[in-house]
Amino acid sequence: MNVMSVDGYRAKIEYDEELDLFRGEILGLNGGADFYGKNPKELRAEFKKSLQTFLAVCKEKGIEPKRQFSGKFNLRITPELHEQIAIVAQAKGKSINTLALEALQEHVALR
Numbered sequence: 001m002n003v004m005s006v007d008g009y010r011a012k013i014e015y016d017e018e019l020d021l022f023r024g025e026i027l028g029l030n031g032g033a034d035f036y037g038k039n040p041k042e043l044r045a046e047f048k049k050s051l052q053t054f055l056a057v058c059k060e061k062g063i064e065p066k067r068q069f070s071g072k073f074n075l076r077i078t079p080e081l082h083e084q085i086a087i088v089a090q091a092k093g094k095s096i097n098t099l100a101l102e103a104l105q106e107h108v109a110l111r
Helices: 040-061 079-091 096-109
Strands: 003-006 009-016 021-026 034-037
Touching: 003 040, 009 040, 021 040, 034 040, 079 096
Parallel strands: none
Antiparallel strands: 003 009, 009 021, 021 034
16 A cells, blocks of 8 residues: 555555656545655655645634544445354454454554
């Protein structure tokens, strides 16, 4: 995964073939903020500029810059997968929630 971090904020980095530039999109915001650069050094500098601009606008408008998360989300899966997960969780003496939480934490830790 192509992720760049600046001041506790993260951005997804992708290559834009049409512009022949790298494009960054700052993640987890209450709005959109992106930036472009030719190389990692330029990309990081543009990330900082875009972030500063976004934070200034949020402050001016009284908006919380980071999106808030409740800690809950719904996941739609097939009944067959649901059954398999329930059986594995039961065999391990865990709830489905605990099993899913551990799997998600492991996946995120690998990135």
